[in-house]
Structure formats: structure tokens, C-alpha cells
Amino acid sequence: MEKFKDIIRQYPFLGFIIAFFILMAIPSIFFTDLYQSHLSSLIFINIIVAAGLNIVKGYCGQVTVGHVGLYAVGSYTAGCMFMYLGASLWITLPVAILVTGLFGVAFAIPSFRLEGPYLALATLGGGEAIRLFIENGEFFGSTYGISSISQPELFGITFDTPDKYYYISMPVMLIAIYFSFSVLRSSIGRAFMAVREDPISAAASGINVKKHKMLAFILSAMFAGAAGAVYAHLPPGYIHPNNYTVIEMVTFLAMVVFGGLGHIWGGIIGAVIITIVYDLTRPLYEYQLFIFGLTIVLTILFMPKGIGGFIDKYFIDRRFKKKQAVADK
Amino acid sequence: MKKIKIIFSSLVFTASLLMSTIAQAENIKIGVSFRMLSDVGYKHGMLIEDTVKMWNSQGGINGKKIDLTLYNDECKSEKGVANATKLAYQDKVHVIIGSSCSSVTLPMVPVITKAGVPQIIPHSTSSKITMTGSEYIFRVPVSSRFYKIVQGKFTAEQQGKKIAYIYVPDQASMVFAKEMMKYMKDEYGVDPVYQVQAGEKETDFRSFLMKAKAANPDVIVLSGLVDETVRMLVQSYEVGIPKSVHRVANSVASKVEVPTNAGKAAVGVVYSAAFAASDTRPIAKKFVKMVKSKYGVTPGHDFSQMQDLLDMLKPALEQVNFTGNLAADRNAVRDSIANIKNFTGLASGPISFCAAGSPECRDGNKTPVMIKYTRGGKNWKTAVAGTVTFKPSDGL
Amino acid sequence: MLLKTKKLMKAFGGLKAINKVDFELPKNEIRGIIGPNGSGKSTFFNLVSGVYDPDPGSYIEFDGHDITEEPPHKVGELGLARTFQLLRLYQDMSVINNVMSGYHTLVPYRFIDAVVGRKKIWDQEKVIKEEMMDLLSFVGLADYAEMNASELSGGQRRLLVLARAIAGKPKLLMLDEPAAGLSPVNVDNLMKILMRLKEKYGLTLIIIEHILKVVMDTCSKVTVLDHGEKIAEGTPSQIKDDNAVIEAYLGKKMDDEEMRKALAV
Numbered sequence: 001m002e003k004f005k006d007i008i009r010q011y012p013f014l015g016f017i018i019a020f021f022i023l024m025a026i027p028s029i030f031f032t033d034l035y036q037s038h039l040s041s042l043i044f045i046n047i048i049v050a051a052g053l054n055i056v057k058g059y060c061g062q063v064t065v066g067h068v069g070l071y072a073v074g075s076y077t078a079g080c081m082f083m084y085l086g087a088s089l090w091i092t093l094p095v096a097i098l099v100t101g102l103f104g105v106a107f108a109i110p111s112f113r114l115e116g117p118y119l120a121l122a123t124l125g126g127g128e129a130i131r132l133f134i135e136n137g138e139f140f141g142s143t144y145g146i147s148s149i150s151q152p153e154l155f156g157i158t159f160d161t162p163d164k165y166y167y168i169s170m171p172v173m174l175i176a177i178y179f180s181f182s183v184l185r186s187s188i189g190r191a192f193m194a195v196r197e198d199p200i201s202a203a204a205s206g207i208n209v210k211k212h213k214m215l216a217f218i219l220s221a222m223f224a225g226a227a228g229a230v231y232a233h234l235p236p237g238y239i240h241p242n243n244y245t246v247i248e249m250v251t252f253l254a255m256v257v258f259g260g261l262g263h264i265w266g267g268i269i270g271a272v273i274i275t276i277v278y279d280l281t282r283p284l285y286e287y288q289l290f291i292f293g294l295t296i297v298l299t300i301l302f303m304p305k306g307i308g309g310f311i312d313k314y315f316i317d318r319r320f321k322k323k324q325a326v327a328d329k
Numbered sequence: 330m331k332k333i334k335i336i337f338s339s340l341v342f343t344a345s346l347l348m349s350t351i352a353q354a355e356n357i358k359i360g361v362s363f364r365m366l367s368d369v370g371y372k373h374g375m376l377i378e379d380t381v382k383m384w385n386s387q388g389g390i391n392g393k394k395i396d397l398t399l400y401n402d403e404c405k406s407e408k409g410v411a412n413a414t415k416l417a418y419q420d421k422v423h424v425i426i427g428s429s430c431s432s433v434t435l436p437m438v439p440v441i442t443k444a445g446v447p448q449i450i451p452h453s454t455s456s457k458i459t460m461t462g463s464e465y466i467f468r469v470p471v472s473s474r475f476y477k478i479v480q481g482k483f484t485a486e487q488q489g490k491k492i493a494y495i496y497v498p499d500q501a502s503m504v505f506a507k508e509m510m511k512y513m514k515d516e517y518g519v520d521p522v523y524q525v526q527a528g529e530k531e532t533d534f535r536s537f538l539m540k541a542k543a544a545n546p547d548v549i550v551l552s553g554l555v556d557e558t559v560r561m562l563v564q565s566y567e568v569g570i571p572k573s574v575h576r577v578a579n580s581v582a583s584k585v586e587v588p589t590n591a592g593k594a595a596v597g598v599v600y601s602a603a604f605a606a607s608d609t610r611p612i613a614k615k616f617v618k619m620v621k622s623k624y625g626v627t628p629g630h631d632f633s634q635m636q637d638l639l640d641m642l643k644p645a646l647e648q649v650n651f652t653g654n655l656a657a658d659r660n661a662v663r664d665s666i667a668n669i670k671n672f673t674g675l676a677s678g679p680i681s682f683c684a685a686g687s688p689e690c691r692d693g694n695k696t697p698v699m700i701k702y703t704r705g706g707k708n709w710k711t712a713v714a715g716t717v718t719f720k721p722s723d724g725l
Numbered sequence: 726m727l728l729k730t731k732k733l734m735k736a737f738g739g740l741k742a743i744n745k746v747d748f749e750l751p752k753n754e755i756r757g758i759i760g761p762n763g764s765g766k767s768t769f770f771n772l773v774s775g776v777y778d779p780d781p782g783s784y785i786e787f788d789g790h791d792i793t794e795e796p797p798h799k800v801g802e803l804g805l806a807r808t809f810q811l812l813r814l815y816q817d818m819s820v821i822n823n824v825m826s827g828y829h830t831l832v833p834y835r836f837i838d839a840v841v842g843r844k845k846i847w848d849q850e851k852v853i854k855e856e857m858m859d860l861l862s863f864v865g866l867a868d869y870a871e872m873n874a875s876e877l878s879g880g881q882r883r884l885l886v887l888a889r890a891i892a893g894k895p896k897l898l899m900l901d902e903p904a905a906g907l908s909p910v911n912v913d914n915l916m917k918i919l920m921r922l923k924e925k926y927g928l929t930l931i932i933i934e935h936i937l938k939v940v941m942d943t944c945s946k947v948t949v950l951d952h953g954e955k956i957a958e959g960t961p962s963q964i965k966d967d968n969a970v971i972e973a974y975l976g977k978k979m980d981d982e983e984m985r986k987a988l989a990v
């Protein structure tokens with residue numbers, strides 16, 4: 001077991017290959033109906049957004065409440081490219097990632113001057129502005145939305161049902177997570193944290209604060225863009241400005257907070273749990289908002305580092321005890 | 330010890346889940362997805378729950394109990410699509426009721442069509458929905474294609490054809506006026522006696538109204554947003570356009586601000602709907618009374634359409650011979666709903682469906698009602714001004 | 726000269742926090758900076774390290790580079806490290822991550838390699854981590870590597886900021902009151918570690934310190950600031966006898982006995 005852990009630590013790529021094959025097999029072993037595939041795709045999409053949000057918010061400490069606007073940019077880049085050019089996911093996905101990355105630059109600029117609640121307000125304005133722009137733009141289908149966005153084809157298979165689309169959303173999610181892990185476990189991730197903890201001190205260590213803020217915003221925007229594009233093509237392929245409001249933003253934030261801000265698994269754990277809990281509580285719609293509000297408040301009060309921090313604490317404490325036991329002997 | 334506890338409790342949980350699915354196997358399942366968070370939306374959900382409870386207490390449908398699954402979609406397509414998928418594949422319902430917002434119903438259609446589950450729409454009006462050609466979709470409300478031309482038809486048939494138009498540059502206001510002009514030209518060959526587009530953020534419309542008055546029209550169309558509509562109505566009396574000239578506003582006329590703020594000037598203004606709370610038919614009076622006492626609101630057409638939908642659905646389900654084969658049962662439910670002819674309920678006109686998956690067959694209500702203000706101010710009042718009946722293919 | 730300032734000036738509103746300070750520091754020296762509270766010592770550090778922009782007419786040179794206008798991270802890249810009076814620890818990061826982020830400028834791999842997650846990154850990260858663990862053992866914090874920095878005691882925190890500043894292998898290390906608030910035993914310990922670090926890494930040091938004994942014992946030369954101006958410079962024993970310094974500290978001349986007391990604190 002220890003040996004296996006070491007190998008994975010040395011070749012993280014291997015871990016992802018293994019995860020890929022496990023996730024490939026899951027539907028045929030465990031899934032009993034199409035909805036589970038649909039829900040899985042939604043979870044994967046949320047994971048991508050939350051992982052990106054964790055980079056900028058959790059690691060780099062930049063409060064952004066406009067991220068849902070970037071998610072919308074990804075969706076609408078894909079949607080419009082389909083509507084006007086008939087482009088498929090294979091083209092819209094990379095373009096959406098690039099375009100959203102550019103929007104990330106615009107979101108980063110206020111972070112050079114503003115902090116905390118002021119930055120939150122600025123980014124909130126940015127996100128809402130994007131949604132309103134779409135809602136009032138004929139070009140974007142305004143309040144009619146864009147419908148029948150095509151599903152991708154590969155090897156003669158059209159991924160046009162939830163069970164097939166699982167095999168699109170899943171690899172995209174894994175690749176996104178892979179990038180997020182690579183970045184966050186490298187010196188860049190450490191620099192992000194240093195910027196979050198103390199920008200002045202970080203600069204004294206030779207870390208370019210502006211550059212890293214910019215990087216964090218661009219990276220996380222690219223994640224949002226990828227998620228947006230994957231969502232746009234999700235069967236039945238329909239996007240509408242109503243899906244990119246402050247409520248969705250709060251949900252994304254809840255995922256990151258609940259999973260553990262600044263924890264490498266934070267966004268992922270949060271996205272999985274919150275999406276599943278949301279689904280299970282569908283029949284309790286009267287209490288859903290209340291349940292979510294309560295979860296966030298309780299998490300912040302009693303588990304400020306979320307589930308991720310909780311798990312970490314458990315492992316570190318155990319390791320410490322082990323060491324002490326050895327020392328005592 | 331802890332582990333055993335966890336295993337045990339999860340076993341009990343799965344067992345109870347299994348039991349409940351087994352127990353429900355024989356029942357008829359209805360799934361619902363619509364916006365249930367706003368105050369009124371929530372009450373629509375209660376109306377369904379109460380009605381189905383009543384059915385069950387009266388012996389169900391041919392002795393079969395009905396299971397109801399209600400999901401909220403918050404008027405968000407992402408939630409609506411997920412709900413439809415869940416209802417179709419996981420909850421395995423026989424029929425879906427939903428949704429409120431057209432932008433949610435529209436993407437639900439391909440989902441339920443692929444799954445082969447009939448869906449009846451209580452609220453969405455967008456004509457695009459039935460134009461998808463799905464054989465599984467049915468609409469109780471009046472389609473937007475009828476609403477679009479109902480004012481024109483009503484005006485031409487009951488108010489007059491010498492029409493002056495004043496409209497503001499807002500998209501919806503402009504479209505309303507232009508569509509009406511086009512309809513008048515296409516259907517009746519008449520041109521406007523006067524037309525003008527006011528400037529943006531205009532507050533004084535009197536010079537336009539004077540010119541309109543000089544053209545001596547039967548009807549004057551005042552198309553703007555709420556505030557502008559109120560101003561134009563009030564100013565039309567200030568410049569001395571007589572009462573006998575009919576004032577027509579766009580769909581903002583149905584908002585309470587219009588009679589409240591325009592006062593007397595709102596009298597005579599009409600708007601279209603699928604149900605009027607001022608309807609004097611006994612069935613309507615009884616319904617309004619029931620909703621007021623039970624749910625504490627005066628029902629609009631969203632309420633009445635939901636009631637009509639349920640009243641239509643029950644006999645349709647009674648016609649179905651449930652075999653236990655889900656796909657076959659769903660198709661039987663679909664065919665039974667498609668068989669509904671001339672259902673007369675609360676709606677302003679009879680509701681009929683037919684077999685083909687076409688808008689002609691699936692836009693059930695083709696008779697919007699025109700409602701007019703009979704008193705303005707805070708205690709405004711309405712009355713039925715008349716109804717307009719369309720041919721199934723009108724407005725396509 | 727490793728560090729040189731000419732006519733260094735900084736005014737906050739009407740207050741001249743640093744006023745026309747000329748300063749020169751050759752390699753390998755340990756320089757002390759002393760002066761009463763508010764005399765501009767920290768401001769001097771902030772100007773040199775780029776945290777504050779100096780007023781026009783000032784000139785700062787480090788290791789042959791004009792750094793007058795350079796932003797702080799550029800100065801850091803050139804090999805000038807510093808600590809802060811208020812520590813500015815990365816509270817919510819593990820001890821090892823605190824130190825490893827001090828290594829930032831020396832990380833050998835490129836951004837794109839990190840994004841793609843190439844294997845060599847992980848090999849290099851492993852090497853960096855081992856090196857930083859050595860540094861932690863050196864300052865006696867290795868056992869706490871995985872702990873959150875916020876869980877450390879006051880003395881440990883001071884050792885950690887020291888380690889973090891040294892992690893980047895600077896040419897010049899500037900310490901702003903490194904021993905403030907420590908018990909005498911801890912002060913001794915810290916200074917011992919500091920001297921060993923200087924030996925090991927061949928550091929040049931500037932130390933701002935309130936505890937005059939520390940300055941007198943460790944520094945080869947001392948610069949005295951008062952009201953933003955340099956009022957004296959020399960060996961500790963020269964400074965001890967400098968009238969201007971004595972006046973700045975106590976406002977009056979002292980006899981030998983009093984003097985010895987004041988400096989022995």
C-alpha cells in the first residue's frame with residue numbers, strides 16, 4: 001500500500017488514468033437509470049467550476065462573486081458558435097476556454113486595487129452585467145435561450161443521451177482536475193497561497209503578486225469556460241440566462257466553502273456532496289434554500305475549513321500521534 | 330461497533346427505500362415540475378397536492394392510488410431538465426405536469442419525447458413549444474401565437490378599424506404595435522390613420538396625441554412600458570380625445586399598476602387572458618370563491634389552468650387500462666389525453682386535443698378572453714369584454 | 726558595495742520619515758540599525774525593499790542594480806530578503822509551505838511544465854522539499870513541518886520567518902526587530918542560530934534591534950537614525966560614546982554608569 005502511494009505521488013498522471021478507468025466502469029456496474037448519468041454530468045460540470053473557483057478564491061484568496069458570469073461566457077461562446085457556425089463541442093470547447101480566459105483578465109484587474117467586500121461587489125457587478133447583457137442581446141437569443149445545441153460525435157457515436165454524454169463530461173472533468181492538481185501542487189500553488197495570506201510578505205519573497213492574481217483569475221476562468229461549454233452541449237443542449245444568476249453563484253461558493261477553501265480536494269468534495277444532497281432533497285423543495293443556508297452557516301461556524309480541513313486535521317493528528325508513540329517508546 | 334451501526338442503519342435505509350418502491354409499483358404516478366418558490370407558485374403546488382389527495386380519498390382512479398412527485402424548477406431550465414429526466418427515468422412516472430416558464434418547458438420537450446412520457450403544460454405559452462412537433466406534449470393555456478393577434482382581431486371585430494398608433498422605442502412595445510399594424514393590413518387591408526414612434530424616455534405625449542386626435546380614429550393604440558402607458562392614457566383625456574374612442578394598450582395592461590395609477594383613464598382598456606376572475610359563470614364563481622377561502626388569493630389564469638388541467642387529466646386517466654408495462658402505459662395515457670375533445674371548464678373556451686404532434690392539435694385552448702377595466706384607482710374592477718375564437722391554424 | 730542609498734527620502738504628509746539618508750554596506754558585514762521609536766528604521770527597510778516608493782531625488786542601488794523604482798518582488802528576485810516587524814507569517818499555511826514559498830525565485834521549472842504536470846516537476850519538488858526540511862531542522866522546526874504556522878509559539882514563529890527569508894538564498898538579509906518580545910533565553914538561541922546561518926550561507930545582514938545588547942554583541946558596525954536622519958555611524962564602541970546618540974536616546978548626557986545600564990538592557 002505504501003509503495004503504491006509512493007508511485008502515485010511520483011507519477012500523479014497514473015492516478016488519473018486509474019481514476020479514468022474506474023469512472024468508465026461505474027455506469028455499467030452501478031447505474032440503474034439514465035438520470036444517474038445526467039446527474040453525474042451535472043456533478044462533473046460543477047466539479048470543474050468549483051475546482052476553478054477554488055484556485056482563485058480558495059488558494060489565491062481573491063473574493064469573486066462573479067464567477068457564474070464566466071461560466072455563462074463559456075456556455076454562450078459554445079452556444080453562439082453552434083447557432084451561427086454549427087460548430088461542435090470539439091471546436092467550441094477550446095474556443096470557450098480561451099474566450100473565458102480573456103474575460104478572466106478583465107475580472108482580475110479590479111483585484112489589483114480592491115480587496116474583500118469591495119472586490120466582491122466589483123466582481124458581482126461584472127457577473128450580473130454579463131447575464132443582463134445576454135438577456136437583452138438578440139444575438140444571444142435573449143430570454144428565448146439557445147436550444148438544440150448539438151451533441152458531439154466521435155468514432156461514429158453521437159453522445160446525444162445522458163448515458164453517452166457521461167463519457168464526454170467525465171474525461172473533461174478529469175483533465176481539468178489534473179491541471180488543477182498540477183498547478184496547485186507546484187510552486188505556483190504555493191505562491192497563490194502566499195498572496196492570499198500576505199501579499200506584502202509574498203512580494204518580499206520575490207513573488208509577483210499582480211502576476212499571480214492575474215494567473216489565478218485566468219486559470220479559474222478557463223475552468224468556468226470549459227464547464228460552461230460542456231453544460232451548453234449537455235443533452236438536450238439548451239442554455240438560458242436564468243441559469244447564471246446569483247443563486248447559482250451562491251451554490252458554487254457553497255461547494256467550495258463546504259468542501260474546504262484552499263484545500264486541494266475542496267471544490268471537488270463540495271461539488272459532489274452539494275449536488276447529490278440537492279438532488280436528494282428535490283422533493284423537499286420548500287426547505288431546500290433553508291437547508292443550504294443552514295449548511296453554509298454551520299460550516300463556517302463549526303468547520304471553517306470545510307470537509308477538506310476536517311479530513312486533513314484527522315490525518316495530521318493521527319500522524320502526529322504515531323510519531324509521538326514512536327518517540328515515547 | 331461504530332462500523333456495525335453505520336452498516337446497519339444504511340441497510341435499514343435501503344430496505345425502506347426498496348419497500349416504498351415495491352409498494353408503489355401498482356400505483357399511477359404523476360410527476361410535477363414547475364416554479365413553486367414564489368408565493369403563488371407555491372399555492373399552485375398545494376392545489377395539485379390537495380386535488381390528488383381528494384382523488385385518492387375518493388377511491389383513486391379505477392381503484393388505483395395516485396402517487397404524486399413534486400419538484401421545484403425555480404424557472405430554471407437546468408433544474409427543469411434535471412427534473413424531467415429524473416421523473417422520466419428514475420421516478421418512472423406515467424405523466425408529467427409542467428412547467429411554468431416557457432424557457433423551462435422548451436428544453437423539457439426533447440427529454441420527455443425521447444423518454445416517451447406525456448407532459449401537460451399548465452402555464453407556458455410560448456408557441457415554440459408545440460411547434461417542436463412532439464407527440465407527447467399538450468398545452469392547456471392559450472398559445473402565444475393567439476395572444477399575439479388577439480387584440481387585433483378583437484379590435485377589428487368589435488372596436489373599429491380606423492386606428493391611430495403611438496408607441497415607444499422599447500422592443501416589446503414596438504413589436505406589439507407593428508405586429509398589430511401588419512395584422513390589420515394582412516387580414517383586413519387597412520392602414521393606420523396615424524402612427525408615430527415617440528422618443529426614448531419621452532414623458533409628454535400630448536403633441537402626438539393631438540395629431541392622433543386630428544385623424545379622428547375609432548381606436549387609439551398606446552404601446553409602451555407601464556409608466557409610459559399610464560401617462561399616455563391620462564394625457565389622452567387631457568387633450569380631449571373623447572371617451573368613445575377605444576384605448577388599446579399592450580400586454581402591460583394586465584399589470585395592476587395600470588388601473589391603479591391611471592385611475593379613471595384606465596376604464597375601457599382591455600387585456601387578454603385565458604380566464605377572468607370576474608367571469609360570471611357559476612363554475613367560475615364557485616372556483617374563485619374556493620381559491621379565495623382556501624389559498625387566500627384571487628385566482629388568475631395560472632390557477633384556473635392548473636385546475637382545468639387536473640379536471641381533464643382525471644377522466645383521461647380513467648380511460649386508460651394500465652398494464653404494468655411502463656412504455657405502453659405512458660403511450661396509452663398520451664393517446665387518452667389526445668382524445669380529449671371540447672372540455673369545458675374554467676377556461677374562456679373549450680379545450681380540445683388531437684392525435685398529431687402539431688400545434689394545431691396540441692394548443693388546447695384557442696379562445697382567449699378579453700378583460701376590460703370598469704373602474705380605475707386603487708379599487709379597480711374588471712369585467713369580461715368578450716371572447717375571441719381562433720381557428721387551430723391561426724397565428725402560425 | 727552590496728547596498729547603497731543616496732539622499733534617500735520619504736515623507737508621509739509633512740512628516741519626514743526618512744530624510745536624506747546616505748547608507749553604504751559592503752558584503753559580509755553585519756550592520757545594526759538603532760534609533761528611538763518612530764525614528765524611521767522600518768521605513769528605511771520598506772524603502773529599500775520596495776514596499777514604499779521613495780521620494781524623487783532618492784537613489785538605491787543593490788548589488789550593482791539601480792532598484793530605486795523596482796517593485797518589491799523584483800528586489801526580492803535580486804537577492805534581497807527581509808523580515809517584518811509584524812512577522813507577516815502565512816498563518817494558514819503549513820510550516821513547510823511557509824518556507825518553501827520563500828524559495829519561490831529559485832524554483833527551476835517553468836510555469837508551463839507545472840500546468841502540464843510533467844514528471845520532472847515532482848522530482849524537483851521533492852528535492853526542494855528535502856532542502857527546505859534541512860533548513861527547518863537547522864532552525865529546529867522540522868518536527869512541526871506539517872503543522873499550521875498559526876499553531877507555533879512566539880519563539881518558533883520568529884525562527885520560521887527567519888527560515889522563510891533565508892530559503893531564497895539571499896545575498897542580503899534585513900531583519901526588523903527579530904528578537905522583539907522574546908525571553909532572554911530565546912533571544913540567545915535565536916542569535917546563535919542566526920550566526921550559524923550567516924556562516925553557512927555567507928549572508929550579509931542588517932539588523933534593526935531594540936535590545937541594544939544584541940546589537941552591540943553581534944554587529945560590526947552600527948547606524949543610528951533619529952527623526953529620519955542618520956545621526957551617527959561607527960563601531961559599537963564608537964557609538965556608545967557618541968554624544969548625539971546618547972542625547973537621542975535619553976535627551977540628556979549620562980555618566981558612564983548610567984550609560985552602561987542603558988546599553989546593558
Ligand SMILES: Nc1ncnc2c1ncn2[C@@H]1O[C@H](COP(=O)(O)OP(=O)(O)O)[C@@H](O)[C@H]1O
Pocket residue numbers: 737740742760761762763764765766767768769
Ligand atoms: N505608511 C505610513 N503612513 C504614514 N506614516 C508612516 C507610515 N509608516 C511609517 N510612518 C511614520 O513614519 C515614522 C517612522 O516610522 P517607522 O519607520 O515605523 O519607525 P521605527 O523606527 O520605529 O521602525 C513614524 O512617525 C511613523 O508614524
Ligand SMILES: [Mg+2]
Pocket residue numbers: 766767768810
Ligand atoms: Mg519599526
